[in-house]
Amino acid sequence: MKKRINYIVLILLIIMSLNSCATVKPYEKMNINDPDMKLADRKSKKFHTACQVYREGASGGNGGKTGGGCGCN
Amino acid sequence: MKIIILSFVVFLPFSIFAQQSADSTLFQKRALETTELSILTSFYTQDGKNAAVTGGIGSEQLDDYATNISVSIPVKQNGVLSIDGTVSAYTSASSSNLNPWSSASNGDDDDNNPWSSASNGDDDDDDDNYGTGINTGTPWAASSGASLQDVWINFNPGYSHYSNDRNTIYSGNLSISNEYDYFSLGGGVGLVKLFNKKNTELGIKGNVYLDNWRPEYPTEIKTYIENNLDLNSSFFQGIDILDQSGNVIDKLSSDVWKASQNNLIDNNNRNTFSVTLSLSQIISKSTQISLFSDLVYQTGWLANPMQRVYFADKDNFYIGNASSIPIYTDESNKDVFQLADDIERLPNNRWKIPIGFRLNQYFNEYIVLRTYYRYYFDDWGIQSHTIDVEFAIKIGRKFTIYPNYRFYTQTEADYFAPYETHLSTDEFYTSDFDLSKYNTNQLGLGVKYTDIFTKSHIWEFGLKSLTLDYNYYSRTTGLKAHIISFGADFVID
Numbered sequence: 001m002k003k004r005i006n007y008i009v010l011i012l013l014i015i016m017s018l019n020s021c022a023t024v025k026p027y028e029k030m031n032i033n034d035p036d037m038k039l040a041d042r043k044s045k046k047f048h049t050a051c052q053v054y055r056e057g058a059s060g061g062n063g064g065k066t067g068g069g070c071g072c073n
Numbered sequence: 074m075k076i077i078i079l080s081f082v083v084f085l086p087f088s089i090f091a092q093q094s095a096d097s098t099l100f101q102k103r104a105l106e107t108t109e110l111s112i113l114t115s116f117y118t119q120d121g122k123n124a125a126v127t128g129g130i131g132s133e134q135l136d137d138y139a140t141n142i143s144v145s146i147p148v149k150q151n152g153v154l155s156i157d158g159t160v161s162a163y164t165s166a167s168s169s170n171l172n173p174w175s176s177a178s179n180g181d182d183d184d185n186n187p188w189s190s191a192s193n194g195d196d197d198d199d200d201d202n203y204g205t206g207i208n209t210g211t212p213w214a215a216s217s218g219a220s221l222q223d224v225w226i227n228f229n230p231g232y233s234h235y236s237n238d239r240n241t242i243y244s245g246n247l248s249i250s251n252e253y254d255y256f257s258l259g260g261g262v263g264l265v266k267l268f269n270k271k272n273t274e275l276g277i278k279g280n281v282y283l284d285n286w287r288p289e290y291p292t293e294i295k296t297y298i299e300n301n302l303d304l305n306s307s308f309f310q311g312i313d314i315l316d317q318s319g320n321v322i323d324k325l326s327s328d329v330w331k332a333s334q335n336n337l338i339d340n341n342n343r344n345t346f347s348v349t350l351s352l353s354q355i356i357s358k359s360t361q362i363s364l365f366s367d368l369v370y371q372t373g374w375l376a377n378p379m380q381r382v383y384f385a386d387k388d389n390f391y392i393g394n395a396s397s398i399p400i401y402t403d404e405s406n407k408d409v410f411q412l413a414d415d416i417e418r419l420p421n422n423r424w425k426i427p428i429g430f431r432l433n434q435y436f437n438e439y440i441v442l443r444t445y446y447r448y449y450f451d452d453w454g455i456q457s458h459t460i461d462v463e464f465a466i467k468i469g470r471k472f473t474i475y476p477n478y479r480f481y482t483q484t485e486a487d488y489f490a491p492y493e494t495h496l497s498t499d500e501f502y503t504s505d506f507d508l509s510k511y512n513t514n515q516l517g518l519g520v521k522y523t524d525i526f527t528k529s530h531i532w533e534f535g536l537k538s539l540t541l542d543y544n545y546y547s548r549t550t551g552l553k554a555h556i557i558s559f560g561a562d563f564v565i566d
Binding site for chain 1: 377426427465546554558
């Protein structure tokens with residue numbers, strides 16, 4: 001467990017340090033601003049995600065419930 | 074060394090402030106231009122053969138109707154107030170079997186025993202059986218007691234405040250949930266910073282849930298413990314208990330059914346603390362990615378007191394029809410139920426760490442690819458991988474279809490074992506197949522209608538979009554589910 005956490009912290013460090021400084025200008029963001037490009041689950045899948053949380057051992061990491069709110073896993 | 078690395082991770086993002094260039098905007102748009110209303114309703118149905126309430130075997134049939142209403146209201150120039158409410162009503166064969174037996178046979182008044190007719194569904198039979206003391210129940214069908222159905226209600230108000238340059242967003246929310254055996258009170262705060270002309274977004278959020286069980290237990294366990302281990306009082310009065318051979322036991326002898334432990338829940342609390350970190354980055358004019366991770370700690374009574382466990386090293390005892398004992402684990406068993414050895418017991422703390430990654434790619438004006446991957450692990454032994462791929466395919470100016478596929482795989486929890494496998498000497502045990510080893514496949518299709526100019530109106534509400542989503546979910550444990558959702562988004566003129 002501790003070894004796994006250290007490994008993940010190291011990966012996060014590497015990714016953050018590679019954070020690109022290249023910028024896309026506001027007037028070039030037409031494609032990025034498409035509603036389907038949003039970096040989150042579609043709102044209409046709220047209950048689909050909730051059902052996955054209820055039925056699976058894993059939760060969180062996707063904008064859904066991380067824990068609490070119900071007696072489920 | 075670990076402290077140094079963790080400190081660097083925490084403080085590195087704030088060093089990026091130096092790269093931020095000042096935005097100069099002459100015109101200030103409101104954080105939210107107009108009030109928005111979203112309504113989402115869904116129907117979910119599942120079935121399987123590994124119900125946790127009946128110890129890892131039995132019907133998992135469940136139907137759920139849920140509706141969510143969400144309103145976002147602009148507050149002056151820089152604020153957004155959101156109010157979110159959900160009502161979810163379910164019926165479940167599994168939870169109905171907290172008491173799978175009829176109350177008529179032991180002469181109890183219905184006012185004293187809230188659980189009524191069992192799965193034979195025939196009150197006349199129950200009355201006929203009164204003199205013989207026969208009760209019937211089965212893990213393979215729902216009983217008609219009060220625990221057959223329930224309503225979960227959630228209320229979630231929140232507020233977000235945007236800085237004038239829109240590069241900083243502060244947020245806070247409350248969460249209140251209630252169902253018949255569980256109450257939850259939660260809250261959270263969040264901070265989002267945007268950099269590099271809004272090409273980079275860094276977020277941190279903290280949540281706390283202070284929850285309480287109002288525990289419901291399997292009838293036999295609760296009655297046994299609350300009546301000082303007496304097998305001749307309350308629910309057990311006048312009821313024959315059978316051994317594995319179908320013989321009626323002498324309740325005053327030493328060779329009788331006993332619950333493995335003589336205590337129920339000793340701590341009703343169930344608390345969750347979580348921190349979420351997120352990083353989003355625009356890679357190019359058509360590609361953006363995000364990385365996010367949660368650190369979740371749960372403490373309190375983390376097991377479900379409704380869920381039975383049967384031990385391999387304990388004799389089996391039943392209530393019902395003796396001739397059905399040999400076929401107990403088969404769906405053809407209609408009229409015998411095995412007394413539990415204990416309720417599920419799990420550690421009183423748990424660490425969970427999911428790490429997720431999203432990549433969205435805009436190919437052209439017709440196709441967008443949305444991908445998601447998550448790795449999850451916890452200190453209960455569960456590791457899982459999730460892959461989700463979805464296409465957004467635009468058809469004309471108003472319609473978009475979303476074919477999607479999701480694959481999920483997990484290892485089993487250290488404390489899981491199927492029906493009649495655990496030993497009574499184990500400290501922690503569960504037969505909940507949600508914590509077992511399995512893979513899932515989920516196929517789905519969504520359709521969205523967008524009214525770009527909100528020409529259609531219902532009273533003051535201008536229709537922004539309509540969505541319809543369907544998913545089929547299949548688990549290698551045999552659980553299968555369908556869910557269909559319908560949503561409508563409006564803007565208020």
